[in-house]
Amino acid sequence: MLTKKYLVKEKDYVNAGKVSSLIKKELKTIGVDESVIRKIAIASYEAEINMIIHANGGEIIFSIDDEGVITLVFADTGPGIPNIELAMTPGWSTASDDARQMGFGAGMGLVNIKRYSDTFDLKTSQEGTTITLGFKVI
Amino acid sequence: MKSVIKYTLDKCHKCMKCIQACPSHALSMKENRIVINTTECINCGKCIKACVNQGLTAIASSLDHLKDYDYTVCLVPSSLVAHADVKHSVASLFAALKKLGFDEAISLSYVESGLYQKERKNKDSLMISSFCPLVNNLVKKKFPALADSLLPYDYPSEIMAKELRKKYKDINLGIFNLCECEAKLELAKYPHNNMEYEVDHAISIVDIFPKISSNLMETNEDVDFDINGLLLTCPRAIKRNDDILLENSYDTVTNVLDMAEFGLLDDFKLLRLYPCFSGCLGGSLVWGNGYVAKRNLMRLRDFNHEIEIQIPEEELLNKRMVDNDKAGEKSFKEKLEHFNLVNNIFEKLPGYDCTACGLGGCRIMAEEIAKGNRKLEDCKILVKENKQ
Ligand code: SF4
Ligand code: SF4
Ligand code: SF4
Numbered sequence: 001m002l003t004k005k006y007l008v009k010e011k012d013y014v015n016a017g018k019v020s021s022l023i024k025k026e027l028k029t030i031g032v033d034e035s036v037i038r039k040i041a042i043a044s045y046e047a048e049i050n051m052i053i054h055a056n057g058g059e060i061i062f063s064i065d066d067e068g069v070i071t072l073v074f075a076d077t078g079p080g081i082p083n084i085e086l087a088m089t090p091g092w093s094t095a096s097d098d099a100r101q102m103g104f105g106a107g108m109g110l111v112n113i114k115r116y117s118d119t120f121d122l123k124t125s126q127e128g129t130t131i132t133l134g135f136k137v138i
Numbered sequence: 139m140k141s142v143i144k145y146t147l148d149k150c151h152k153c154m155k156c157i158q159a160c161p162s163h164a165l166s167m168k169e170n171r172i173v174i175n176t177t178e179c180i181n182c183g184k185c186i187k188a189c190v191n192q193g194l195t196a197i198a199s200s201l202d203h204l205k206d207y208d209y210t211v212c213l214v215p216s217s218l219v220a221h222a223d224v225k226h227s228v229a230s231l232f233a234a235l236k237k238l239g240f241d242e243a244i245s246l247s248y249v250e251s252g253l254y255q256k257e258r259k260n261k262d263s264l265m266i267s268s269f270c271p272l273v274n275n276l277v278k279k280k281f282p283a284l285a286d287s288l289l290p291y292d293y294p295s296e297i298m299a300k301e302l303r304k305k306y307k308d309i310n311l312g313i314f315n316l317c318e319c320e321a322k323l324e325l326a327k328y329p330h331n332n333m334e335y336e337v338d339h340a341i342s343i344v345d346i347f348p349k350i351s352s353n354l355m356e357t358n359e360d361v362d363f364d365i366n367g368l369l370l371t372c373p374r375a376i377k378r379n380d381d382i383l384l385e386n387s388y389d390t391v392t393n394v395l396d397m398a399e400f401g402l403l404d405d406f407k408l409l410r411l412y413p414c415f416s417g418c419l420g421g422s423l424v425w426g427n428g429y430v431a432k433r434n435l436m437r438l439r440d441f442n443h444e445i446e447i448q449i450p451e452e453e454l455l456n457k458r459m460v461d462n463d464k465a466g467e468k469s470f471k472e473k474l475e476h477f478n479l480v481n482n483i484f485e486k487l488p489g490y491d492c493t494a495c496g497l498g499g500c501r502i503m504a505e506e507i508a509k510g511n512r513k514l515e516d517c518k519i520l521v522k523e524n525k526q
Contacts, residue, residue: 002474002477002478002481017400020400021396024399024400028280028282029477030473030474030477031467031468031473031477032470032473034282034283034285035283037282037283037399038283038399038401041283041399041400041401042400042401045400045401045402064474066471066474068470068471068474112401137470138469138470
C-alpha cells in the first residue's frame with residue numbers, strides 16, 4: 001500500500017496541474033500500464049483544475065493498494081455543487097472569468113472525469129465537495 | 139534504441155556536468171570514468187554539449203567505406219542544402235558531394251515534401267509527426283501513453299533508401315545518409331550495427347563539411363529539389379494550418395508532450411516537434427548556424443517548384459519491428475513492492491540531487507541501492523553529515 005497526500009491552494013493557477021504531473025511521474029516510475037496512466041492523467045488534471053477554479057483548493061490523496069487499485073480523492077472546502085445534474089451535463093461550466101482567460105474551464109470537467117475513471121463517487125454539501133476516483137491497474 | 143555516444147577520456151575532471159545534463163539518467167561515474175547505460179540513452183546529445191573537456195562524442199561512420207560498394211548514393215538532408223541561397227550554389231554543393239567519391243547525390247526533399255502533404259491531410263485525432271528520431275525516442279521512453287499517436291510513417295532517409303534499393307536491385311549498392319544530429323546516427327546499419335535499416339552508413343555532417351567546402355566550385359550540372367520538403371526542416375518557414383502545433387526546442391517539446399498526455403491539446407490535429415533550435419537546421423552535427431541557414435531557405439523559396447510525390451502510401455510506412463516486449467515484465471505487485479522499497483531508501487537520502495555520488499540524483503541512488511549495486515555510505519553528503 002502506498003499513500004501520498006498533496007495540497008492544492010486556492011486560485012493558484014500558476015501551479016495548476018502540478019500535483020497531477022507528480023502523480024503521473026510516480027505512475028511512470030512504478031511502471032503502470034500506459035493506457036491506465038493516460039486515463040488517470042486526464043481525470044486527475046481536470047479534477048485538480050476544478051479544485052483551483054471552483055473551490056477554495058483542498059487536498060488530493062493518491063493511493064495504490066497491493067491488488068492494483070489506484071484511488072484518487074479530491075477533497076475541497078469550496079461552496080459545493082448546487083445542482084449536480086446540471087454539472088454532469090456535457091458542455092456546462094461555471095469557470096470564473098480569470099480562469100477562462102488562462103485557457104482552463106472548457107466545462108467538460110465532471111463528465112470527462114467520470115468517463116475516464118473506472119469508479120466515480122461524488123459527495124457535495126455547502127461545506128465542500130469530495131470526488132473519489134478509482135482505477136484498476138491489472 | 140541504441141546509444142551512439144562514447145566516452146573518450148582517460149582522465150576525467152569529474153565535474154559531473156554530463157550526468158546532470160542527461161534527461162534519461164543514462165550516465166553514471168564508476169572508477170573515475172563515465173559509464174553509459176546504452177538502453178536508457180535517447181541520443182539527445184545534451185551530454186556532449188555539457189562536457190567542457192570534449193569527453194563525450196557521437197560515433198558516426200566514415201567515407202572510407204565508399205570502397206566497399208560498386209555504386210554509392212549520398213542522401214542529402216535539406217539542412218545541408220540550406221548552406222546555399224541560390225540554386226546554382228545548391229548545384230555546386232551537390233557536385234562537391236560527388237567529388238567526395240559518391241556516384242550520385244540525391245536530395246531528401248522529395249520524400250519530405252510527400253510526407254508533409256500526407257501529414258497535413260490527417261484530420262482524425264491528434265497525431266505526432268514521426269520524422270525526428272529523438273522525438274520518437276522521447277515518446278517511447280517518457281510518454282508511452284502517446285506512442286499510439288505517432289504517425290506511422292518511416293524516416294525520409296529510409297523511404298528514399300527503399301526506393302533506391304528497388305531502382306538498383308542488381309547492384310552492390312551503398313547508401314550513405316548525411317546526419318544532422320546524434321539521434322539520426324542510429325538510423326543506419328553502420329556504425330551501430332542496426333541491421334534492420336536500409337541505409338548502410340550514417341555520416342556526420344560536421345565530420346565531412348570541411349572536405350565538402352574545399353570541393354565547392356562552379357558547375358554546369360543541374361540540381362533538383364522540392365521546396366516544400368526543404369522548408370520542412372525549419373518549423374518557422376512552413377505554411378501551417380491552425381490545427382498544427384509547432385515547437386522547436388527540447389524543453390518546449392517535452393512540455394508539449396506533457397500537455398498532450400493530459401489531453402489538453404486535443405483541439406490540434408498534428409504536433410510537429412523539433413527538439414533542435416530552428417528545427418533540423420539547428421541540429422548539433424550541422425555545420426554553421428541556424429539563423430543563416432533559415433534565411434537561405436527563405437531565399438531559395440523563390441527558385442523551385444512543388445513536386446507531387448510518386449511513392450505509394452504502403453512504402454511510406456515504418457514496418458520495422460517495434461520492441462514492445464512485455465513478456466518477462468514483473469507483475470504489478472512486484473513492481474509496487476520494488477517502488478516502495480526504493481521509496482523507503484530514497485527517504486533516507488538527503489534529497490540534494492547533487493550527483494556527487496556519480497549518479498543522476500538521489501532517486502537513482504535509491505534505485506541502485508535497492509538493486510544492491512551501491513550502499514547508503516556511497517552518498518557523499520550522508521557520510522559527511524554522519525562524521526560531524
Ligand atoms: S545522449 Fe542524451 S540521453 Fe544519451 S547519455 Fe547523453 S544526455 Fe543522456
Ligand atoms: S529536430 Fe534535431 S534531433 Fe530531430 S531530426 Fe532534426 S536535427 Fe535531429
Ligand atoms: S545527496 Fe547523496 S545520493 Fe543524493 S545525489 Fe548527492 S551524493 Fe548522490
